[in-house]
Amino acid sequence: MVDQEGTSPKPGARVDTSTCEYIGDMLARISDKWTLLVVRSLGRGPLRFSALRREVGEVSKKMLTSTLRELEENGFVTRTVIPTRPPQVEYALTDLGHDFLTPVQGIAEWVVKNSTRIDAARASYAGRV
Amino acid sequence: MVDQEGTSPKPGARVDTSTCEYIGDMLARISDKWTLLVVRSLGRGPLRFSALRREVGEVSKKMLTSTLRELEENGFVTRTVIPTRPPQVEYALTDLGHDFLTPVQGIAEWVVKNSTRIDAARASYAGRV
DNA sequence: TGCTCTGGTAACAATTAGTAACCAAGTGTG
DNA sequence: CACACTTGGTTACTAATTGTTACCAGAGCA
Numbered sequence: 001m002v003d004q005e006g007t008s009p010k011p012g013a014r015v016d017t018s019t020c021e022y023i024g025d026m027l028a029r030i031s032d033k034w035t036l037l038v039v040r041s042l043g044r045g046p047l048r049f050s051a052l053r054r055e056v057g058e059v060s061k062k063m064l065t066s067t068l069r070e071l072e073e074n075g076f077v078t079r080t081v082i083p084t085r086p087p088q089v090e091y092a093l094t095d096l097g098h099d100f101l102t103p104v105q106g107i108a109e110w111v112v113k114n115s116t117r118i119d120a121a122r123a124s125y126a127g128r129v
Numbered sequence: 130m131v132d133q134e135g136t137s138p139k140p141g142a143r144v145d146t147s148t149c150e151y152i153g154d155m156l157a158r159i160s161d162k163w164t165l166l167v168v169r170s171l172g173r174g175p176l177r178f179s180a181l182r183r184e185v186g187e188v189s190k191k192m193l194t195s196t197l198r199e200l201e202e203n204g205f206v207t208r209t210v211i212p213t214r215p216p217q218v219e220y221a222l223t224d225l226g227h228d229f230l231t232p233v234q235g236i237a238e239w240v241v242k243n244s245t246r247i248d249a250a251r252a253s254y255a256g257r258v
Numbered sequence: 259t260g261c262t263c264t265g266g267t268a269a270c271a272a273t274t275a276g277t278a279a280c281c282a283a284g285t286g287t288g
Numbered sequence: 289c290a291c292a293c294t295t296g297g298t299t300a301c302t303a304a305t306t307g308t309t310a311c312c313a314g315a316g317c318a
Contacts, residue, residue: 022240022241022244023169023237024166024186026240027165027166027169027236027237028162028166030160030236031160031161031162031164031165032160032162032305033157033160033306035160036156036160037153037157040156048264049264049265049266050263050264050265057153060306060307060308061266061267062266062267062306062307062308063306063307065265065266065267066306072254073251073254074247074250074251074254075246075247075249075250076250081265084264085263085314085315085316086263086264086314086315086316087264087265087314088264088265089265094250096243096246096247096250099239100239100243102235102239103232103235103236103238106231106232106235106236107156107159107232107233107235107236108152108156109232110228110229110231110232111151111152111155111156112148112151112152114225114228115151117204118155118203118204118225120204121203121204121223121225122202122203122204124204125201125202125203125204162275177295177296178297179295179296189275189276189277190296190297190298191276191297191298191299192275192276194296194297195275210296213295214283214284214295215282215283215285215294215295215296216283216295216296217295217296218295218297
């Protein structure tokens with residue numbers, strides 16, 4: 001075996017393996033550049049595609065589309081087409097998505113509360129290097 | 130102007146703009162594929178590089194290295210070289226990193242609690258499509 | 259007529275992540 | 289002795305993901 005990258009089966013996991021895998025899977029699912037940002041934006045109320053794009057920031061149409069598709073697939077948001085002159089599409093959090101907002105806000109609040117410590121740590125690291 | 134992708138300055142943000150940007154920045158910082166997984170693994174105690182790699186799962190050395198470097202830079206983990214025969218390197222959460230574990234565990238717990246609903250939503254979407 | 263808006267999509271470019279090999283010093287195996 | 293294997297990486301190359309740009313279609317407006 002010459003420095004293999006692949007991981008072989010690991011028998012002795014500390015916590016229930018399938019639960020761990022499930023969490024890991026979900027964390028991987030939400031750990032992309034836009035998902036949390038989009039959920040947070042929709043947490044303040046339903047938004048149309050363009051409004052959401054303005055709200056989130058520098059997200060491209062393509063990535064916003066694919067992020068929303070995946071959130072839809074996971075049951076976090078609904079997509080409603082409003083048949084106006086140029087048809088508009090409204091995105092809103094489902095009950096599940098709204099509940100998910102709680103832990104997400106938890107992170108956001110933690111970040112705000114600890115911003116001083118984070119900045120201090122970063123400054124200190126920059127100083128050491 | 131022909132379908133510009135760039136976003137122009139947006140004056141009327143609902144919440145304090147700089148706070149929002151700070152949160153967005155931090156969310157972007159932790160929303161990569163491995164950060165949350167690594168923090169969660171180190172939450173159970175300090176681990177050496179290889180042990181951590183086994184714990185996290187299918188992460189490549191390269192990505193684990195860069196993830197750990199960024200966590201170090203943000204003051205979430207410490208890196209300690211143990212001068213043994215082949216020198217070993219131990220990674221551990223700092224106080225800041227340990228505190229961060231709380232909101233991260235919040236997400237993990239939410240996922241476990243709501244796994245039934247998530248699975249149901251996914252199945253329902255798969256059925257509709 | 260020309261330019262705007264709507265919510266996308268397709269083709270291509272740029273960035274990022276993953277893979278495989280390598281390093282160097284020391285241990286164990288045949 | 290020669291080989292394999294350990295440690296924590298780095299490097300070069302490739303694969304996958306993201307971002308950019310242009311385009312669609314139908315209506316509004318000057």
